[in-house]
Amino acid sequence: MxxxxxxxxxxxxxxxxxxxxxxxxxxxxxxxxxxxxxxxxxxxxxxxxxxxxxxxxxxxxxxxxxxxxxxxxxxxxxxxxxxxLNWEKEKPLYEQIITKYDEMANEPDPVKKEAISLEINKLTVEAAQYxxxxxxxxxxxxxxxxxxxxxxxxxxxxxxxxxxxxxxxxxxxxxxxxxxxxxxxxxxxxxxxxxxxxxxxxxxxxxxxxxxxxxxxxxxxxxxxxxxxxxxxxxxxxxxxxxxxxxxxxxxxxxxxxxxxxxxxxxxxxxxxxxxxxLEAQKSPERKSYPEMEIKGRTEYSAKMGDFPTLRLAFKGVPTGHTDELALTICVNMLSNRNRTGLLDKLSLSGDVLGADAGLINFKEQGRILILGIPYYDVNQRRFESIKSLEKMLLAEISKIQKGEFDEELFNSVKATLIRDFDLSFESSYNKAQKILSTFICNEDISNVLNYKEKVKTISIDQVKAIANKYFNKNYIALNYQPGKAPKAEKLSKPKYDPINPERGVISQYAEKFRKLPVRKVDPVYEKFDAVQVKKVNERSRLFYTQNKENAIFTLTLKYGVGTHEMPQLQYAVDLMNNAGIMGAYEPQALKQEFNALGAVCNFGVDDNYLYVSMSGYEENLEASCNLLTRQILMPKLDEKQLNNMIGSAYQMRAIEEKNENLLEGALHDYLLYQNKSEYLDRMPLEDIINLTISSLTGEFNRATDYEAEIHYVGSMPFNDVYDVLSKNLPLKATEKTSNSPVVKDRVQYKENTIYFVSDNDALQSKIYFYVEGNPFKVEDDVYYKAFNKYFGSGFGGLVMQEVREYRSMAYTADGGEITPPLANKNAYFEGYIGTQADKTIDAIDVFMNLLTEMPEYADRISGIKDYLREGLQTAKPDFRSRSQVYEAWKRLGYTEDPAKTQLPKIQNLSFEDVVKFYQQNVKGRPVAIGIIGDPKRINLDELSKYGKVIRINKNKLFSSK
Known part of the structure; x- marks a missing residue:
């Protein structure tokens, strides 16, 4: 006491x-x-x-x-x-391992080094028994x-x-x-x-x-x-x-x-x-200090790496906590910001460049200001404009801040946006913790976090101009990236190590005591669907209202019931709408600035199933913000240069997609599931994209707004007031089309194990996907899906991570589990992934296939699974911003109340036999499709045939040629 x-x-x-x-x-x-x-x-x-x-x-x-x-x-x-399990027996082995590592580090002979590493392996395997x-x-x-x-x-x-x-x-x-x-x-x-x-x-x-x-x-x-x-x-x-x-x-x-x-x-x-x-008190060592570099004049470095020609300019900046940091942040946001109202953003919006951005790197000791640009691509001449002309354009925009050649409204709106974003970020516990951590690491006063908004308000235009002249000078580094592949590190051979094989089903004395530690009893708290008020706006469209008790910032999501699955051109229409002004009233950036003046920001997005119009801002300006949004949707102002820029970007993406690692992985994954219906094959031909017109795209966008919509609103205004504003000021048609969304695409039904192999001679790692078709999803089986996923492939304790990563060190990333559909009675499916060094590919597939065909059974893990599921239900509640959309997702699956209400009793009665039964009914014995991207010189392709029929695919077969 x-x-x-x-x-x-x-x-x-x-x-x-x-x-x-x-x-x-x-x-x-x-x-x-x-x-x-x-x-x-x-x-x-x-x-x-x-x-x-x-x-x-x-x-x-x-x-x-x-x-x-x-x-x-x-x-x-x-x-x-x-x-x-037994520290007395483990300790001498651990100490020998430490000594052997020092011995190996000092040994110059590679053969002797390898011999020592094998000795370490034997000691490691033995120590793992404890x-x-x-x-x-x-x-x-x-x-x-x-x-x-x-x-x-x-x-x-x-x-x-x-x-x-x-x-x-x-x-x-x-x-x-x-x-x-x-x-x-x-x-x-x-x-x-x-x-x-x-x-x-x-x-x-x-x-x-x-x-x-x-x-x-x-x-x-x-x-x-x-x-x-x-x-x-x-x-x-x-x-x-x-x-x-x-x-x-x-x-x-x-x-x-x-x-x-x-x-x-x-x-x-x-x-x-x-x-x-x-924890025992102790002094830490002094941190070594390093001199700040001197940049004299313009220094250029060039490299061939990446998909597009790209220019990065680096100026000396400030470390975190520096007295100039806040003014410099405002200055950089006046060049580029997420609302796209900055001077560099205007270059992108007008179609003068393919992309332009600005940002800060703030470390504890040093900082840099980064300016990025991608030159305009002329689709008619099939070439990019020069890096030299791009650099001139970027520097010209920077000089406008130095000379004060900008609208004062830009300065004021950037400050207002920083304050609004600060309030939004503080709705997240993670963000709050990160802010505190940063002040601790950089020895800042915590008041810098608490008084941030007041500090932003005190920054003046003169301070920003002075900062721009101080830091944007003639001393900078220019990094010129040209398309190409950078040289990679040396390809190493896999070591000849035996995997560790610890005893399963045992726990430490600490774990035994830990499980018995006191836990404060808490009665379950359930979500109430009536916490979201719902009312029809038109015949089919509905408003979903959630009260915001945190601040005065509203969020609005208009979710029209159609996407690229039915209207493929929407992908490109949305790109243009994000750059649109209002006919007869606002140029694109002027409109962005007008939204900003209202404290609002608006974005358009699309996926397979829905067209999204998202807006956030201050509620005092809700009606004006909605009115401005509606005018933009009904009368968008676009020009040919923007269209050509968008077409040029699409053309370039098609040109480089076979060389881009992320796109190649996405294409193989989609092919594995959908084959010719993959979104990389079943898509608009390039010729049709090149022939797109402003009228066709604006028409497509307007046709999408003919569909019924969900209007998800979060704010502090009373429900009736919000309903009155939105029903009168949003672009909703009186007679809406019925939505078919969400659409669940039919996947390939494999009749035998099939392996698709895609050659990539440059890859250090193989990317391996696994797919097994499942059964129709039923809401009453939801707990069994979650229990199986937790046991098989979720988190550090799942079979996949333990067998592939922990015991055999074959991957940094490895997972696997059932993917459930957004609608009841549609099929779920199993999906797995391993990223592993190329010459470990066969071994890694061996391990994963053994898990799929004969899943190991460790019945002692069921108590941990039940604890995880039970405790997780109490924290896996939607936050107030996402509540209405989560509730609707639950309802589409067939829930009429908080899933926790029906799941808790099932978790209590869950047995390990239920997990095994689920595996037997949904995974075991079913055809497995495997997709691999890897270096064929380091993989024995003949061995792949032991898993099933092997089909080699050229990269170009994963992408439509037109």
């Missing part, structure tokens, strides 16, 4: 200055130096918990780059208590934890998850225990997993472009290299170095605990002190 009372006094002393303006935020320190922030928000269903550490890539030893990222992975491996892998993840998920993850940045590392409020003590116990005597077990297999992450990055042109950029704009600083580390260091790790790194940097004074959401300060304070107070 005395300790608790002392802590209260400490909190009052530290946090009293925050109380008035913090809206539930309290901050304090424990005696060991750990910083703690608690942000109470009783409107949330869950708590978001985060532990942050002031350490990242910047702190990597220069001969062991990637160490901070390694460590983030290893922090999931447990401690001398978590995941430990461990319960993935216990930390399993315990987190079994108490209803979600979003479990971690992230390594340049200046920070964070570990986080969300959890039910009733599980506060358990979460605090587990997440403090992980930092007490951690054991970096299974280092060798996890290192292979990290290498798979590295391989994946090497197959992504965007990642290679970023690496090239950072190398040249932050020379001489660790910011210049990838968080993953250098390849030569990945190949030559030191486990002892990892232990030292942890002991030096992971100390309480270097750490912060952040809890945001449905948590009570009075309840949490004593528990935090009791659990996290166990």
């Amino acid at each position: 005395r300790k608790f009372y002392s802590l209260v006094l400490l909190i009052i002393a530290v946090a009293s200055s925050l109380t008035v303006s913090a809206q539930g935020l309290k901050g304090f320190k424990l005696k060991n130096g750990l910083s703690v922030y608690i942000w109470e928000d009783s409107t949330k269903n869950d708590v978001f918990g985060l532990v942050g550490v002031k350490v990242g890539t910047v702190n990597d030893p220069e001969d062991l780059t990637g160490l901070a990222h390694y460590l983030e992975h290893m922090m999931f491996k447990g401690t001398q208590s978590i995941s430990s 461990t319960a892998p993935n216990e930390f993840a399993g315990l987190t998920e079994n108490m209803g934890g979600k979003m479990l993850n971690a992230m390594t940045g340049y200046d920070e590392t964070m570990y986080f998850s969300s959890f039910p409020p009733s599980q506060l003590y358990k979460w605090l116990d587990l997440n403090s225990e992980r930092f007490i005597n951690p054991v970096f077990r299974a280092f060798q297999p996890e290192l292979e997993t990290v290498y798979e992450e590295f391989n994946r990055s090497q197959d992504m042109q965007g990642s290679l472009q970023q690496d090239f950029m950072l190398k040249h704009i932050f020379p001489g600083h660790p910011y210049s290299r990838s968080v993953l580390g250098l390849q030569e260091h990945l190949k030559n790790p030191r486990l002892g170095g990892l232990v030292d790194f942890y002991n030096n940097w992971y100390v309480p004074e270097n750490m912060v605990l952040i809890l945001v959401g449905n948590v009570k300060l009075k309840e949490a304070m004593g528990l935090i002190n009791d659990r996290f107070g166990r």
Whole structure:
């Protein structure tokens, strides 16, 4: 009690200055130096918990780059208590492994190195007999934890998850225990997993472009290299170095605990002190400092990488927390912003360039301003305009800010948008936690977060002009990217390691005690469908109203009941509508600015089933905003240059799609499911796109608005007032067409196992998809779908992640599970994925196919599955912004009330036999289709035939040729 009372006094002393303006935020320190922030928000269903550490890539030893990222992975491996079955027997093996890694790192002979690595493998396999892998993840998920993850940045590392409020003590116990005597077990297999992450990055042109950029704009600083580390260091790790790194940097004074959401300060304070107070106080090392680079004049670097010619200009910026940061943020947003009202945005909207953007990189020590441009593509001459002329255009727009040649309304609207976006972001517990973490990492005053809106208001036009002249000078770096493929890292052969084979069905003593820890009993709270008010607007269209008790910002989604499945041209019509003005009234950017003046932003979107018109803004201007939107939809102003720019972009995308990794993966995935009905094959011919006209596209868009619509509104105005405004000021037809959406496309019905192989000689990784057609979905089976997915392929504890990644290190990404349809009685289907080093392809498929054909049965896992499903129901509630759309999705599946009401009793009665029965009825014995993109020189294609009929497909067969 005395300790608790002392802590209260400490909190009052530290946090009293925050109380008035913090809206539930309290901050304090424990005696060991750990910083703690608690942000109470009783409107949330869950708590978001985060532990942050002031350490990242910047702190990597220069001969062991990637160490901070390694460590983030290893922090999931447990401690001398978590995941430990017999530490006394494991410890000597663990110590031998550490010694062997040091020995291997110092051995220059490659043959001897490999011999040592095989010795390490034997020790690792033996040590695994005394461990319960993935216990930390399993315990987190079994108490209803979600979003479990971690992230390594340049200046920070964070570990986080969300959890039910009733599980506060358990979460605090587990997440403090992980930092007490951690054991970096299974280092060798996890290192292979990290290498798979590295391989994946090497197959992504965007990642290679970023690496090239950072190398040249932050020379001489660790910011210049990838968080993953250098390849030569990945190949030559030191486990002892990892232990030292942890002991030096992971100390309480270097750490912060952040809890945001449905948590009570009075309840949490004593528990935090009791659990996290166990961490031993210790001083952390001094962080090494690096000199800021000097940029003299214009310096250009060129590279062939990416799909389009692209120019990036990098100017010296400021680190996070710098006194100029806010004014510079406003300045950059006046160049480009998400409302597309900036000076660079005008170049895109008018069709002068294919794309233009501006942004900031703010690290703890240094910062850069980035200006990006993609030149205009002339579809008639089949060529891009020059990079030189593009650069002149970009610099000309920047000079307008320096000279004050801009409308004051742009300045005011950018500030208003920053304030509105700040309020919207604070509806998210995750965003709140990230804001707090940033202030801790960068040693900022928390008032910078709390007083952000007031600080924005104080910035003047003169300050912005001065900032523009200060930072946009003649000293900058120009990065000239031309189309091509960048050289990749060395292709390594798979190691000859035996997989670890720990005993299944056993748990540590810590896990036994953890399961018995007290949990505050909470009666279930169910969603009430009448929390959303519904009323017909026309014959078929309906308004769905949800009250917003958080702020004065409304969100409106008009969801017309037709999409590209029935109207393919909508894809291109929507592109143009996002750039449209109003005939006889507003040019495109002038209209964007008019919306901005009202505090509103509007966007158009489309998918297979629906046309979306989304708008958000301040309710005081709701009627004016809706009126402006309706005029734009009914009388859009477009010009030929915009049309030609859009056609040129489409032409270029068709030209590069076989070379683009993401598009190629998407095309194979779609082909696997739909074959000739794939969206990459069953689409508008290029000739038809080139012949599109403004009238045909505006006509197509207007025909889409003939369909019935769902109007989802979230705001604080009374329902009747909202109904009155929207029914009179939205573009709804008096007699609407009936919607057929959502449409569920028919998938291929395979009669035998079939493997499609697509050659990609440059790929370091193989991308492997699995597909099994299922049965009609019935709402009464929903719990069985969820239970099977949790057991088979969901999260760290699923069979797929354990067998493919944890035990055999074959992939960084691996998953599998049933995909349920948006409508009852339509077929569900199984889908799986593995991304693995090319020469591991056959082994990885072997493992996955064994899971599909003879699923291992571990009946002891059912209690954890039931806990996960039960606790998850209480936190998996829609937030107020998405509530009405989630309710409608539930109703389409056949629910007439909160699914939790019918699912909870089924979860209570769930048995492992139910999971096995579901597998037998929906997966086992069914034909499996497999799609592979990989390097044929590193894959034994003859071996693929053991899985079924092998069909090799050229890339061009995945895309329509016209």
